[in-house]
Amino acid sequence: MEEEEIEVSKPKYTDEEKHRIFNQEFMPQIDSMYNFAYRLTNDEDDANDLLQDTYMKAFRFINSFQQGTNAKAWLFRILKNSFINDYRKKSKEPSKIDYQEVETVYNSNEDAEVESTTDLRIEAVQDLIGDEVATALNSLPVDFRTVIILCDIEGFTYEEMAKILDIPIGTVRSRLHRARNLLKEKLRSYAKSMGYKELR
Known part of the structure; x- marks a missing residue:
């Protein structure tokens, strides 16, 4: 997810709320997130790096997450954009077809x-x-x-x-x-x- 898109005016959470949202909403998705990362990268180390990067971004931009919405979809979007922005460039795949x-x-x-x-x-x-x-x-x-x-x-x-x-x-x-x-x-x-x- 592009940083400019993320930093839209959203509710501001206290540090306690941020950690609660992260632990209750985001962490239960970690297995699905890893599976998605692995299927995108086809590499265990790259998948772990992508997963870590995604969760770091999720916490950094947690104020843009709207409670009550689909946390899994929000996280998948961050992971997908991280893959496109960072990992596809490094991959050995042929250049992208439109x-x-x-x-x-x-x-x-x-x-x-x-x-x-x-x-x-x-x-x-x-x-x-x-x-x-x-x-x-x-x-x-x-x-x-x-x-x-x-x-x-x-x-x-x-x-x-x-x-x-x-x-x-x-x-x-x-x-x-x-x-x-x-x-x-x-x-x-x-x-x-x-x-x-x-x-x-």
Whole structure:
């Protein structure tokens, strides 16, 4: 999250309130936060650094957190922005493609496409991501990987994802549709080898 965006006029908390919010609202999210960081970076040390950086920023800008709102979504947004601002620059990934431009091609018939999208929010994806699924997920471009993680693993709504990612809901829907299709293609041969038949 950019510092200029964070320092909006928000309620001021006492030191005691800050520590209570941090411990009661933010710390229970740490496992989900680490999992998200790890899936973004694919590296344990980088994930830990990103997690630490996120929690430091969360405490530093705690006055911008509105009690009663979704603490997990707020933290995920900070983590996502920290990753983009700091870690993507250092990564060995190829230069970023502007998926916003690519997606405009698909937005015209987006509603019809999204209706047929397969929902991956199932136990196997949430709790028992197998090596093949994890490898396929990690091989997706980070923008597509992120929407799969946020929606199908973490269970965020489209509205929450739009806030976390700073993109319109329509873009969230089309990006998720494309991400799921990419993941489906990557898993097709594995599914066949395991004896699964494709549903029409």
